[in-house]
Amino acid sequence: MPASEYRIVASTRRKELKTRLWMAGVLGAIAYMVAPGWTPAVWYAAVLLTQLIDVIVFAPARASDDDWRPSPGFRIAAIASALITTLVYSASGAYMWLYGGEVGKLFAMMQFAGGLLHVCLHMHPRRDILLAAMLAHGGYLLGMPIYEAFAQARPVMAVAAVAGVLYLAHLAVAVRQSSETNRALREAERESREAAVRAEKASAAKSEFLAVISHEIRTPMNAVISAANLLRPTRLTRAQREHVRMLSEAGDILMGLLNDVLDFSKIEAGKMELESIVFDPREKLEALGRMWRPRAEAKGVALELEIAADLPTAVRGDALRLQQILFNLLSNAVKFTDQGTIRVEARWAEDMLSVVVRDSGCGIAADRLDHIFASFEQADAGTTRRYGGTGLGLAISQRLAQLMGGGLTVSSTPGQGSTFTLQARLSAAEPVEAETVMAPAVEVESLDGLRILAAEDHPVNQRILSLLLEPMGCRLTLASNGAEAAALAESAVFDVIVLDMQMPVMDGLDAARRIRAQTGPNAGAPIIALTANALDNHRQAWAEVDAFAFLTKPIDPQALAATLGAARGSARAAKSVWQAA
Known part of the structure; x- marks a missing residue:
C-alpha cells in the first residue's frame, strides 16, 4: 500500500507541475505590482529550483510498482521536499503581507488558504507528506496575523489567526472524510479486482468441470449406445427388442441432457456462434411435424401444422438452432398434453418468422410463468420427477431466439393449455439447388x-x-x-x-x-x-x-x-x- 500512496502523490505532483509554475508566475507578477522590487524575481527563481528538486526526489515513486518499498532515506527526502517547496511557494504571500499594505495582507491570506486547499486535495494519500506541506502553508496562515498582532501592536489581527484556526479545522475534517472515502473506494476496487479474479477462476473451473463431465459421461454412454446399436440387427425375441429399444431411448435422453448443459454453458460464456446458411423453413417445419406426429398420435393427441402461403422457400439463418428451438417446443407440447390438439402455426412478416405452438395440455400456473424460462426451472417440483429433464430446454430456446434477433414468449391457462410464440429474424434469400443428402449409410463392401x-x-x-x-x-x-x-x-x-x-x-x-x-x-x-x-x-x-x-x-x-x-x-x-x- 505505501508504494501506491507515494506513487499517487508523486504522479499528481508531476502532472500539476505546469499549473504550479504558471500560478507562481501570476503570483510573482501580482507581488511586483503590490510591492515593486527585485524580490519577486528572486522568489520565482527559488520556486523553479525547488520544484525541479521535488520532481527529482519523487522520481523513484513515479517509476515504482506494487513491490517497491520506500527506503527511510526516500521518506525523509520526500517530507523535506514537500516542506521546502511549500515554504518557498508561500513566501510570496509573506512578502506581500509585509510590504503590500492592506491589499497585500488580504491577498496573502487568500494565497495561504488556497495553498492549504491545494495540498489537501493532492497530498492526502500520504499523511506525512501532507502534514509537512500543511505545516508550511499553515505556519504562514497563522504566523503572519500573530506577528502583526504582537510585533505591530495590532491585537485585532488576532481575529485573523482565529479565522485561520477555524479554516484549518474545517480542512482537517474534509481531509479525514476524503481519506475515508478514498480508502473505501480503494478497498472496493481491490475487492472488485479480487472478485473478477475469482469469477475468472470459477469460470475456468466450470469449463474444466464441464469438459471432464462431458468426457466421463460420453465414455460409458458410448458403450451403452453402441451395445444397443450392435444388438438391434441381431436375432432377438420381442422382449429383447423392447429392451434394446429402452436402452436406445434412455441413451438418447441422456445425450440430450448432456448437450443441453453444454449448450447452456456456451451461451452463458458468450461463445455461442450462429451459422448463416440458406435453407427452406417450410421443409424444416414439415420434418419436425413428421417426427413428432406419431409420438403425439400414440398418446391420442392430434398434431396440426399450418404454414402461411407467403412463407419464403429460402431464408438465411441458423437452421440447426431454429430446429433446436422448435424441437424443444414440440417436445414439451407432446410431453405435457394427454388429450386434445397441438397446433403449430408459422407466419412471415418483414424478415421475421413467427411460429406459434399451442397445446391443450396441463398448462402453467400464473405464478410460475415468470420463472419458466429461468435456468434449471420447471413448472413445479413434481414436473422433473414425472417427466424428467434439466429445466434448461426453454432457457436455452429463449436465449437462442434472442441471439437470432427475436424472442420466445409464453401464455398459459392451467388446465387448458399453453401457447409459446417464437420470433426469429431471418432474411429472405434466393433459393439454391439443394444437394441431395443421402442417409449416411455406406455399403459394407466399400470399406x-x-x-x-x-x-x-x-x-x-x-x-x-x-x-x-x-x-x-x-x-x-x-x-x-x-x-x-x-x-x-x-x-x-x-x-x-x-x-x-x-x-x-x-x-x-x-x-x-x-x-x-x-x-x-x-x-x-x-x-x-x-x-x-x-x-x-x-x-x-x-x-x-x-x-x-x-x-x-x-x-x-x-x-x-x-x-x-x-x-x-x-x-x-x-x-x-x-x-x-
Missing part, C-alpha cells in the same frame, strides 16, 4: 480391406470398434495410447488413422503431430478424431493438427462408416502423391 490404425485406451471402446468395423471387412490395428500409435505408424502402412484424445503416455493430439512429422507413407494419412471430448475448443485443437474429421462419442455407426469411406478416397489420393514423389 472392405480398409487398413485402420486406431488408438483407444479404454478396453470396452476397443471392443466396440472391433465389433463395428471388422464385420465391414476393415483390417483393424489397435493401440492403447498415442505413443504406440505413432510407433506403429512408422513401421506399417495404414489407409486411415483413428485417434482418441485423452490417453495415457501420449494423447491423441501429440500423436497426430508426431505422425504428421514423419516422412513415411502415413505422414499424410487421414486422421479421424474419435473422442469423448466434444467441446468447440476440442474441435479447434484437432483442426490445428490437420485432422480429416472430428467425431464424438457415443459412436454413430453410420457416421463413422461414412467418414471412413470418405477418408479412404482421401488416403488413396495422398498415397498416389507420396509414391510419385
Whole structure:
C-alpha cells in the first residue's frame, strides 16, 4: 500500500507541475505590482529550483510498482521536499503581507488558504507528506496575523489567526472524510479486482468441470449406445427388442441432457456462434411435424401444422438452432398434453418468422410463468420427477431466439393449455439447388480391406470398434495410447488413422503431430478424431493438427462408416502423391 500512496502523490505532483509554475508566475507578477522590487524575481527563481528538486526526489515513486518499498532515506527526502517547496511557494504571500499594505495582507491570506486547499486535495494519500506541506502553508496562515498582532501592536489581527484556526479545522475534517472515502473506494476496487479474479477462476473451473463431465459421461454412454446399436440387427425375441429399444431411448435422453448443459454453458460464456446458411423453413417445419406426429398420435393427441402461403422457400439463418428451438417446443407440447390438439402455426412478416405452438395440455400456473424460462426451472417440483429433464430446454430456446434477433414468449391457462410464440429474424434469400443428402449409410463392401490404425485406451471402446468395423471387412490395428500409435505408424502402412484424445503416455493430439512429422507413407494419412471430448475448443485443437474429421462419442455407426469411406478416397489420393514423389 505505501508504494501506491507515494506513487499517487508523486504522479499528481508531476502532472500539476505546469499549473504550479504558471500560478507562481501570476503570483510573482501580482507581488511586483503590490510591492515593486527585485524580490519577486528572486522568489520565482527559488520556486523553479525547488520544484525541479521535488520532481527529482519523487522520481523513484513515479517509476515504482506494487513491490517497491520506500527506503527511510526516500521518506525523509520526500517530507523535506514537500516542506521546502511549500515554504518557498508561500513566501510570496509573506512578502506581500509585509510590504503590500492592506491589499497585500488580504491577498496573502487568500494565497495561504488556497495553498492549504491545494495540498489537501493532492497530498492526502500520504499523511506525512501532507502534514509537512500543511505545516508550511499553515505556519504562514497563522504566523503572519500573530506577528502583526504582537510585533505591530495590532491585537485585532488576532481575529485573523482565529479565522485561520477555524479554516484549518474545517480542512482537517474534509481531509479525514476524503481519506475515508478514498480508502473505501480503494478497498472496493481491490475487492472488485479480487472478485473478477475469482469469477475468472470459477469460470475456468466450470469449463474444466464441464469438459471432464462431458468426457466421463460420453465414455460409458458410448458403450451403452453402441451395445444397443450392435444388438438391434441381431436375432432377438420381442422382449429383447423392447429392451434394446429402452436402452436406445434412455441413451438418447441422456445425450440430450448432456448437450443441453453444454449448450447452456456456451451461451452463458458468450461463445455461442450462429451459422448463416440458406435453407427452406417450410421443409424444416414439415420434418419436425413428421417426427413428432406419431409420438403425439400414440398418446391420442392430434398434431396440426399450418404454414402461411407467403412463407419464403429460402431464408438465411441458423437452421440447426431454429430446429433446436422448435424441437424443444414440440417436445414439451407432446410431453405435457394427454388429450386434445397441438397446433403449430408459422407466419412471415418483414424478415421475421413467427411460429406459434399451442397445446391443450396441463398448462402453467400464473405464478410460475415468470420463472419458466429461468435456468434449471420447471413448472413445479413434481414436473422433473414425472417427466424428467434439466429445466434448461426453454432457457436455452429463449436465449437462442434472442441471439437470432427475436424472442420466445409464453401464455398459459392451467388446465387448458399453453401457447409459446417464437420470433426469429431471418432474411429472405434466393433459393439454391439443394444437394441431395443421402442417409449416411455406406455399403459394407466399400470399406472392405480398409487398413485402420486406431488408438483407444479404454478396453470396452476397443471392443466396440472391433465389433463395428471388422464385420465391414476393415483390417483393424489397435493401440492403447498415442505413443504406440505413432510407433506403429512408422513401421506399417495404414489407409486411415483413428485417434482418441485423452490417453495415457501420449494423447491423441501429440500423436497426430508426431505422425504428421514423419516422412513415411502415413505422414499424410487421414486422421479421424474419435473422442469423448466434444467441446468447440476440442474441435479447434484437432483442426490445428490437420485432422480429416472430428467425431464424438457415443459412436454413430453410420457416421463413422461414412467418414471412413470418405477418408479412404482421401488416403488413396495422398498415397498416389507420396509414391510419385
